[in-house]
Amino acid sequence: MNKWIFATGLMVMISLSTMAQRKGGERPSAEDRAKKSTERMAESLSLTDAQQEQILAINLAFAKKNEAERKVEMEARKSIVEAKRAELKEQDAKIQAVLTEEQRAKWTEIKAEKMNDRKRGRPKAQIEGDPRKGKRSGDN
Numbered sequence: 001m002n003k004w005i006f007a008t009g010l011m012v013m014i015s016l017s018t019m020a021q022r023k024g025g026e027r028p029s030a031e032d033r034a035k036k037s038t039e040r041m042a043e044s045l046s047l048t049d050a051q052q053e054q055i056l057a058i059n060l061a062f063a064k065k066n067e068a069e070r071k072v073e074m075e076a077r078k079s080i081v082e083a084k085r086a087e088l089k090e091q092d093a094k095i096q097a098v099l100t101e102e103q104r105a106k107w108t109e110i111k112a113e114k115m116n117d118r119k120r121g122r123p124k125a126q127i128e129g130d131p132r133k134g135k136r137s138g139d140n
Helices: 002-020 030-045 049-098 101-119
Strands: none
Touching: 030 049, 049 101
């Protein structure tokens, strides 16, 4: 019985220490990633100290470059999304100007339903009577 309690306690401590090391999903720095990669290479390839220094410099340069590129890509994605939102707002404003009050109310309701469908995970919610809705290949 004591062995079971000890084994269970040991497993709980190991799992908690492993979870504590995750840092809430934070991405390690470029330096940390380069060091870890170099350590793995040194261990598996039996690198000399001089080789480790050279490979660390190489890994660090690439890790920093990749980190900078990732930041640029994230900013580019962010600006694209913001531009798309602005376009959609402009489109909606133009549509609203054409519709009657009753049509605007119905249009707002349709958009709300479509948004709810997306939130519930329904793929590509379609507006009833949407001309793009037609039959796709493979539909019977």
